[in-house]
Amino acid sequence: MKTVTVLGSTGSIGRSTADLLAAHRDRYRVLALVANTNAEILAAQAKHLGAELAVCSDPSMNRTLQDALAGTGIRVACGEQAVLEAARLGADWTMAAITGIAGLAPTLAAAERGGAIALANKEAVVSAGDVMLRAVRDAGATLLPVDSEHNAIFQSLAGSPRDSLEKIILTASGGPFRLASMEEMAGATPEMALKHPVWSMGAKISIDSATLFNKGLEVIEAARLFALDPRQIEVLVHPQSIIHGMVCYKDGSVLAQMGAPDMRIPIAHTLAWPERIKTHSPRLDLATIGRLEFLAPDEIRFPALRIAREALREGGGAPTIMNAANEIAVAAFLNRRIGFLQIASVVEATLDQLGPRPADSLPLVVALDAEARRIAGQHVQTCSQRAEETGPSSPFLTASSLSTVRADTF
Numbered sequence: 008m009k010t011v012t013v014l015g016s017t018g019s020i021g022r023s024t025a026d027l028l029a030a031h032r033d034r035y036r037v038l039a040l041v042a043n044t045n046a047e048i049l050a051a052q053a054k055h056l057g058a059e060l061a062v063c064s065d066p067s068m069n070r071t072l073q074d075a076l077a078g079t080g081i082r083v084a085c086g087e088q089a090v091l092e093a094a095r096l097g098a099d100w101t102m103a104a105i106t107g108i109a110g111l112a113p114t115l116a117a118a119e120r121g122g123a124i125a126l127a128n129k130e131a132v133v134s135a136g137d138v139m140l141r142a143v144r145d146a147g148a149t150l151l152p153v154d155s156e157h158n159a160i161f162q163s164l165a166g167s168p169r170d171s172l173e174k175i176i177l178t179a180s181g182g183p184f185r186l187a188s189m190e191e192m193a194g195a196t197p198e199m200a201l202k203h204p205v206w207s208m209g210a211k212i213s214i215d216s217a218t219l220f221n222k223g224l225e226v227i228e229a230a231r232l233f234a235l236d237p238r239q240i241e242v243l244v245h246p247q248s249i250i251h252g253m254v255c256y257k258d259g260s261v262l263a264q265m266g267a268p269d270m271r272i273p274i275a276h277t278l279a280w281p282e283r284i285k286t287h288s289p290r291l292d293l294a295t296i297g298r299l300e301f302l303a304p305d306e307i308r309f310p311a312l313r314i315a316r317e318a319l320r321e322g323g324g325a326p327t328i329m330n331a332a333n334e335i336a337v338a339a340f341l342n343r344r345i346g347f348l349q350i351a352s353v354v355e356a357t358l359d360q361l362g363p364r365p366a367d368s369l370p371l372v373v374a375l376d377a378e379a380r381r382i383a384g385q386h387v388q389t390c391s392q393r394a395e396e397t398g399p400s401s402p403f404l405t406a407s408s409l410s411t412v413r414a415d416t417f
Contacts, residue, residue, distance in 0.1 A: 008036045011278075012096055014113050015104030016052055017045035019209050020127045020153065023271045024102050024278070025052050031284055032056075039093040041105070041113070044068055050075035060084065062093045064109075091116045100278065102153075103128045106211060107334055108376050111135055115369065118142045118150075125277040127153040129228045134327040135372045136231040151277035152232055156225055158273035159252030159264035160233060167256070175235065176253040177225055178245035179304065180205045180268075182217040184347075185246065189308060195347040197340060205248040205268050214337045218350050219304065223315025224333075227326050230319055237319050242312060244302040249291065267291055310351045318358065324366035324375045325358060331379035332357035339387040349390050357383045 011028065015021045021042075028035050039060040042049040046068040053061040053076060060082045063072055069085040076083055084092070094101065094116035100123045103114040110128035115135075118124050119142050126132065131139050143150055152158050156177045164172070183202050184192050200217040201210060208216070215221035226240050248268040255261050266272045269288040278284065306313045318325035336353040339345045345353065360382055366372045 009034060009100055010038050010096075010098045011035045011100050011102070012039045012041070012093060012098040012117070013037070013102045013104065014041045014090070014094060014110065014117070015043075015102070015106065015127070016040040017042040017048045018104055018106065020104040020270060020274065021102065024104070024274050025056060027271060027275055027278055027284070027286065028056055030287070034284070035100075035278075038096045038098050041090050041093050043105075043109075046071040047075060053081050054079055060093060060096075062089045064090045087112075095120050098122055100125060102274075103131065104153075106130075106209070108134060108331065108373075111139075111372070112369070115139060115142055118148045119146050121146045121148045123149045123151055123277070123280070125151045125153050125274070126232075127274075129154060129224050130330055132228045132231050133224050134330045134376060135366065135369065136227075136326065137367045138369050138372060140231060150232065151280055152228075153270075153273050153277055154225060154228070155251040155266075155268070155270065155273050157229060157232060157252070158276055159250075160229065160254060162264045162276065163252060163254040163262040164233070165262070167254075169234075171256050171258070172239070173255045173257045174239040174241055175229060175233065176241045176243055176255065177222065177229060178243055178248070178250055178252060178301075179219060179222045180216065180248045181244040181246055181302075181304075182219065184217055184308075185244065187308075189348070192308070193346060193348050197343065200340070200347060204246070210341060211334070211337055214340060214350070215333070217347070218311045219309040220311040220315070220333050220337075220350070220354070222304070223311045223318075224330065226312070226315050227319045237316060242304050244304050245300065246302075247296060247299055249296060249299055265291060310355070314351060314355055314358070321363060324361075324364035324371070327366045327372055327375050328358050328361050328364070328379040329354055331376045332383035335380050335383035335387060339391070345387055345390045345394070353383055353386045353390065356386050 013021055013024050037056045037058040040053050040058045041062045044065045046063050049061050063085045066086045072083050090113050094113040097120045101117040102125045104127040111131050114131040152161050160175050201213045203213050229240050250263045250265050253261050253263040267289040271286050271288050275284050275286045318329045332354040336350040364375050366375055
């Protein structure tokens with residue numbers, strides 16, 4: 008039986024992983040499940056899957072988790088150190104699904120023990136790419152991409168010689184504002200931005216999909232995971248979200264991975280790799296779908312892709328800064344402190360202010376991440392003050408005011 012640890016078991020990726028583990032109990036033994044504060048859900052998962060250890064990163068959840076698992080024989084631990092210890096148990100397969108920079112240290116801890124790392128936390132490669140890839144290489148670990156796009160590329164490469172590859176294509180749904188004008192996006196509310204037309208995801212990734220920062224992060228991740236020149240990575244808007252990624256070969260062949268927009272499919276692929284297991288995901292009915300559309304992304308209305316490519320070209324700590332500033336800006340938008348279009352403005356202003364920085368060790372990454380969050384927070388505060396000055400009837404910047412944001416706000 009393959010031993011498994013799930014870091015971030017109560018999030019959307021973690022729950023889908025738990026569903027697959029429950030459906031294939033004869034193949035997997037769960038060493039540990041790790042969550043943040045959802046002690047009740049974590050306890051239910053641990054009992055259902057027969058986990059050996061349940062961990063909450065929030066120490067205040069210790070009593071709740073202890074009570075929920077009393078008499079089950081399942082060990083309980085809480086706190087950041089307990090999370091790292093769970094990650095270091097040496098599971099054959101570890102799902103790295105703790106979102107944001109909080110998932111960096113546990114993912115690194117798992118990688119340093121070897122085994123297969125199913126990478127759903129893209130920040131680990133975006134913010135600390137050099138550190139993460141070095142740890143994987145030194146430990147002889149295997150990175151298996153869980154993002155539907157990178158998993159599609161991984162499947163479409165299928166062991167082909169690297170010199171046969173010409174480029175890859177990542178697809179994007181376009182999010183809820185694919186057809187929206189700048190004026191409409193300027194007045195967008197969090198509720199509007201969270202209504203993804205295809206995928207059901209958490210709040211942070213839903214907003215990233217709406218801005219296309221999610222795709223920008225994926226461009227950086229793809230460059231590092233597959234050792235590609237940035238010019239070999241193309242992005243196409245594909246509203247149906249049926250083709251998740253394509254690999255273009257130098258002989259003119261294009262291999263595409265298709266599937267229903269269900270994260271259980273790429274998770275199952277990494278869980279069983281190099282074999283495959285059955286899922287209950289919807290099967291494609293191409294006759295019903297009828298047609299597949301592809302469009303070039305509009306980097307004027309969605310500058311996130313341009314910002315991400317510039318950060319990738321600059322290298323060093325630029326992706327770390329971009330990721331941290333984006334997290335701060337998204338949180339501010341969700342809390343109605345800034346407008347939708349200001350998310351990209353805050354990120355770009357933070358990058359401009361901090362400039363080139365190194366990020367080739369974990370302490371440097373952590374310090375740079377903290378500094379970027381501080382600077383981004385200052386820009387958010389400035390934006391918020393501007394919004395208050397315009398009055399309650401105009402809580403967000405309009406498209407016509409974007410030029411003054413860059414000129415005199417930052």
